[in-house]
Amino acid sequence: MILTFYKYQGTGNDFVIIDNRDGIVSKNNTKLFARLCDRKFGIGADGLMLLEQPQNxxxxxxxVYFNADGNESSMCGNGGRCLVAFAAFLGIVEDKATFTAIDGKHHAEIKDGLVRLQMQDVQEIEKYESHLFLDTGSPHHVTMVERLAEFDVQNMGRSIRNGAPYFESGSNVNFVEKKNGNLFAVRTYERGVEDETLSCGTGVTAVALSMHATQQVDQEEVDIDTPGGALKVTFKPTPEGYKDIFLIGPAEQVFKGEIEC
Structure with a gap:
């Protein structure tokens, strides 16, 4: 079978996307998804997404999102933004979109070349002496460090991701350095990719909320610098947690291609 695919990236977080509205690809074909994401033997990507017919x-x-290892995964924020841009490219949506992902319904808007993706409300942030933990559609460990540019994200991220209390289920791991005001630099080790990625949407969302929850910032808008580019997170704090959370940034088509499966 010759499969048509599209390559998208959002601040360096890159994805293979397939228009699967006709059901040409089985969601159980995890070996295929892993091969397509392989940077040596396939197309190369941090993850793969299927755009499918609406059910609601x-x-x-x-x-439908799959990690680079081929397994279906929890929510991917940058992936969601790229899929909205892809849906606009296909003519399915114009400047607004509503879709369902593994963590529920999402709303999005395309404006001034940026995709604003509404994330799920967050009601609980676990605070520990050395870090915070929260779920923004995917689980995230957040910790502050110094000299982030020189930090060993690969080894430290892997150690935390596989250690207590996460073990086999694992957690994404975010290392954060405050730059000034409401600007923070973030590097993320992603489970499923098992490596540092240039950007992680649910990760920067987790960082923004964590920085507000620990009074590192008092504004309801946080700017994040990732190795792949700049993102913004806005939110509304409430007595129950955080709502109206939006992840904002660019999403671009890199190329279209065909591959034999």
């Missing part, structure tokens, strides 16, 4: 009233499409 009011939805424009369904997002």
């Amino acid at each position: 009233d009011g939805d424009d499409f369904v997002m």
Whole structure:
């Protein structure tokens, strides 16, 4: 079978995307997804997404996301933004979109070349002496460090991701350095990719909320510098946690291609 695919990136977080509205690809074909994401023997990507027919009233499409290891994964923020841009490219949506992902319904808007993706509300942030933990659609460990540019994200991230209390299920791991005001630099080790990625949408969302929860910032808008580019997170704090959380940044098509499967 000759499979048509598209390559997208959002601040360096890159994805293979397949228009699967006709069901041409089985969601059980995890070996294929892993091969397509392989940077040596396939296309190369941090993850793969299928855009599928909507199942719920009011939805424009369904997002199905797989990690680079081929396994279906929890929510991917940058992936969601790229899939909205892809849906606009296909003519499914114009400047607004509603879709369902593994963590529920999402709303998004395309404006001034940026995709604003509404994330799920967050009601609990666990605070520890050395770090914070929260779920922004995917689980995230957040810790402050110094000299982030020189930090050993690969080894330290792997150690935390596989250690207590995460073990086999694992957690994404974010290392954060405050730059000034409401600007923070972030580097992320992603489970499923098992490596540092240039950007992680659910990760920077977790960082922004964590920085507000620990009074590192008092604004309801946080700017994040990742190795792949700049993202912004806005939110509304409430007595129950955080709502109206938006992940904002660019999402671009890199190329279209065909591959034999």
